[in-house]
Amino acid sequence: MIRLFDGQHAQLVRLAVLLGADQDAEDVVAEAFCVLHSRWYGLRAPQAAAAYLRSVVCNLVRMRIRRLQVSRRHADVPPDPVASAESTAMLHEDRRQVVDALEGLPTRQREALVLRYWLDLREREIADAMGISTGAVKSHISRGMHALSRAMGTRRGNGGSAGGGSPCWSSRY
Numbered sequence: 001m002i003r004l005f006d007g008q009h010a011q012l013v014r015l016a017v018l019l020g021a022d023q024d025a026e027d028v029v030a031e032a033f034c035v036l037h038s039r040w041y042g043l044r045a046p047q048a049a050a051a052y053l054r055s056v057v058c059n060l061v062r063m064r065i066r067r068l069q070v071s072r073r074h075a076d077v078p079p080d081p082v083a084s085a086e087s088t089a090m091l092h093e094d095r096r097q098v099v100d101a102l103e104g105l106p107t108r109q110r111e112a113l114v115l116r117y118w119l120d121l122r123e124r125e126i127a128d129a130m131g132i133s134t135g136a137v138k139s140h141i142s143r144g145m146h147a148l149s150r151a152m153g154t155r156r157g158n159g160g161s162a163g164g165g166s167p168c169w170s171s172r173y
Contacts, residue, residue: 004049005033011119012057018102018114019061024077028037030062054119055129058111065107108132109144116141145168 009029016025036049036054041136047088102110115126116137123141128136 001037004024004053008050008053010034014059015054015119016057016061018099019058019111020103020107023047028057029065029105031060046125047074051125054115055131058115058129061130062107062111097152098148101148104151105144109140109147112137112140112143113148119170132152149160 012029012032013025016028021028031077032053036053039052043052102113105113111130112126115121116123121129123134123137126137130137132140165168
């Protein structure tokens with residue numbers, strides 16, 4: 001469990017930030033590890049722990065966003081969006097435009113794109129993490145890439161391209 005924490009913690013925090021957890025990313029990941037600990041003996045294999053953690057992080061971020069949306073609907077004054085020092089430090093300035101464009105995407109499209117291009121997961125792994133079919137994953141990725149290309153083209157002042165290839169925010173860079 002310690003090796004798993006050492007090997008996955010930073011990656012899971014970045015995943016949570018990219019999915020929209022911002023200031024709560026560390027808490028989300030800590031909670032995911034608590035959930036894993038409580039269900040450790042129920043895992044089909046210890047090798048499945050990393051995939052299980054990614055799935056739990058996705059679900060916890062989704063729940064957090066839902067809670068925030070409900071509380072904001074009932075709030076008198078809308079809060080000003082403030083980026084945490086953690087998210088600012090983790091996301092290089094050259095990727096800020098992409099992250100801003102990602103934040104404008106629907107949740108499922110953003111999750112699919114982050115899991116595919118940032119974590120380099122296969123469609124089946126993404127489907128398992130998101131709890132959807134591989135066909136839905138393909139659809140979310142396609143629509144998300146199209147919307148992201150459009151948004152990036154608008155921000156840069158050109159038409160953008162929805163061509164193949166890996167986006168500039170892939171973990172390979």
